[in-house]
Amino acid sequence: xxxxxxxxxLLENAxxxxxxxxxxxxxxxxxxxxxxxxxxxxxxTNFGNAFIRLRNEIKYCKCCHNISDTEVCAICSNPKRDAKxxxxxxxxxxxxxxxxxxxxxxxxxxxxGVISPMDGIGPSDLNIANLVERVGNEKPDEVxxxxxxxxxxxxxxxxxxxxxxxxxxxxxxxxxxxxIAIGDELEYADEITLGRSIVNxxxxxxxx
Amino acid sequence: xxxxxxxxxLLENAxxxxxxxxxxxxxxxxxxxxxxxxxxxxxxTNFGNAFIRLRNEIKYCKCCHNISDTEVCAICSNPKRDAKxxxxxxxxxxxxxxxxxxxxxxxxxxxxGVISPMDGIGPSDLNIANLVERVGNEKPDEVxxxxxxxxxxxxxxxxxxxxxxxxxxxxxxxxxxxxIAIGDELEYADEITLGRSIVNxxxxxxxx
Numbered sequence: 001x002x003x004x005x006x007x008x009x010l011l012e013n014a015x016x017x018x019x020x021x022x023x024x025x026x027x028x029x030x031x032x033x034x035x036x037x038x039x040x041x042x043x044x045t046n047f048g049n050a051f052i053r054l055r056n057e058i059k060y061c062k063c064c065h066n067i068s069d070t071e072v073c074a075i076c077s078n079p080k081r082d083a084k085x086x087x088x089x090x091x092x093x094x095x096x097x098x099x100x101x102x103x104x105x106x107x108x109x110x111x112x113g114v115i116s117p118m119d120g121i122g123p124s125d126l127n128i129a130n131l132v133e134r135v136g137n138e139k140p141d142e143v144x145x146x147x148x149x150x151x152x153x154x155x156x157x158x159x160x161x162x163x164x165x166x167x168x169x170x171x172x173x174x175x176x177x178x179x180i181a182i183g184d185e186l187e188y189a190d191e192i193t194l195g196r197s198i199v200n201x202x203x204x205x206x207x208x
Numbered sequence: 209x210x211x212x213x214x215x216x217x218l219l220e221n222a223x224x225x226x227x228x229x230x231x232x233x234x235x236x237x238x239x240x241x242x243x244x245x246x247x248x249x250x251x252x253t254n255f256g257n258a259f260i261r262l263r264n265e266i267k268y269c270k271c272c273h274n275i276s277d278t279e280v281c282a283i284c285s286n287p288k289r290d291a292k293x294x295x296x297x298x299x300x301x302x303x304x305x306x307x308x309x310x311x312x313x314x315x316x317x318x319x320x321g322v323i324s325p326m327d328g329i330g331p332s333d334l335n336i337a338n339l340v341e342r343v344g345n346e347k348p349d350e351v352x353x354x355x356x357x358x359x360x361x362x363x364x365x366x367x368x369x370x371x372x373x374x375x376x377x378x379x380x381x382x383x384x385x386x387x388i389a390i391g392d393e394l395e396y397a398d399e400i401t402l403g404r405s406i407v408n409x410x411x412x413x414x415x416x
Contacts, residue, residue: 008277010262017258021240032229034301036259037266037275044263048256050225051244054218055252058245067245069216093242 063134065110065127067092075099075107082106084141088131088160090114090148098146106144109134114152115159123159132163135171142172149178271342273318273335275300283307283315290314292349296339296368298322298356306354314352317342322360323367331367340371343379350380357386 011033018029036044060066061073068074075081075095085106089095090113098104111126123129135143143164147153161173179197180189189197219241226237244252268274269281276282283289283303293314297303303316319334331337343351351372355361369381387405388397397405 008266008275008281010258010266010277011275014258014262017255020255022243023236023239028231030301030304031231033259033262034299035230036263039263041263045260047225047228048258048260050218050222050256051241052253052256054222054241055244055247055249058216058218067216067219069218073216091242093238096238 064108065112065130066095066108080105083138085144086131086135086138086140086142087144087146089146090153094146106140106142111147111156114147114150114156116152126156128160128163131160132167135164136167140171142174145173145175272316273320273338274303274316288313291346293352294339294343294346294348294350295352295354297354298361302354314348314350319355319364322355322358322364324360334364336368336371339368340375343372344375348379350382353381353383 014033014036015026015029018024018032019026024032036047039047057069059068059071061068061071061076063072063076066073066075070077082105085104086109087098087104087106088109088111089098090111092110095108095110098108109127109131111128111131113121113126115121115123115126145157145160147156157175164171164173177200178193179200180186180193186194222241222244223234223237226232226240227234232240244255247255265277267276267279269276269279269284271280271284274281274283278285290313293312294317295306295312295314296317296319297306298319298321300318303318306312306316317335317339319336319339321329321334323329323331323334353365353368355364365383372379372381385408386401387408388394388401394402
């Protein structure tokens with residue numbers, strides 16, 4: 001489908017705006033716009049305003065840099081959360097993923113990315129200095145490094161570990177377990193993961 | 209991913225709005241919202257307003273019922289188009305598809321759907337009475353029925369044909385050719401299509 005084939009510039013404009021989004025081409029954009037055209041004026045107004053309001057009013061939590069409606073996010077200000085455990089994640093999507101597991105009850109620290117010299121992202125572009133300062137002030141029992149097991153993630157893990165140890169050598173720093181994903185077949189697992197899962201084997205537990 | 213897991217109601221709201229769109233789940237919605245968050249305020253405002261403006265300001269052409277910025281659409285008001293040929297289509301997407309072929313230079317008539325008793329859509333829900341009236345007034349040389357070759361499309365073709373013939377028995381009504389799609393393998397064609405393509409065979413043309 002070519003550009004600017006349509007007789008309506010309003011339609012053309014709406015399609016172009018959708019097509020700017022990642023993973024949405026002009027055909028999908030047209031389909032979405034036609035869907036919106038079938039909705040009421042009010043619904044479409046709510047739709048458009050949701051993004052405008054989000055962009056204009058969103059804040060980042062001053063403790064953990066998670067996305068928030070308020071100065072301090074709902075997780076940091078929740079007295080039921082375990083403030084003695086800080087989980088370091090790459091971005092707010094990872095906060096959501098971990099929250100969905102319902103297995104973590106501590107606080108987060110969102111780095112805003114990982115160290116990636118290829119993309120020109122160094123430690124100073126991330127919330128690492130804040131983290132070290134925060135750990136110094138709050139004196140948590142444990143810092144969990146929950147970055148993706150990629151080269152960049154591992155580099156960032158190592159960098160943060162060194163920084164934390166440098167300022168307090170007694171601090172407990174852990175990483176999330178790496179191993180065979182639940183439901184995976186052993187024969188399709190890569191050898192590094194499989195090797196690590198044998199080295200880091202855990203005692204058999206009956207009901208897990 | 210469950211509902212309302214996120215600490216920010218603004219984010220939650222934006223995700224829900226995206227997830228209302230057909231074919232977009234909450235995971236994709238989150239990805240799109242995070243993309244928008246990385247854009248400038250102005251870009252996101254343009255994004256949101258594009259849909260609000262479209263919905264509030266769009267018109268339907270009073271001649272052909274195509275979507276339009278003005279009372280009469282750019283196709284109907286174009287003096288270079290052949291006003292003596294009217295192509296009847298199901299919806300505005302079909303107008304776009306046919307325009308993209310650059311093979312049709314006449315005018316359109318958008319029905320707004322096809323007769324479908326299963327979905328409770330009868331002839332009175334569509335722009336069929338308008339079409340018969342328009343054909344009576346404009347006296348075109350030819351009316352092309354370009355509906356999809358489905359049961360509903362064929363039913364609608366038949367209904368329109370009967371209505372047009374009833375008001376003017378000399379009118380030329382045609383349908384788009386059905387046959388083997390270009391690039392298709394004969395062995396995979398369904399037998400009805402293949403059968404029709406033999407019955408409706410055309411003289412061999414060298415340069416088509």
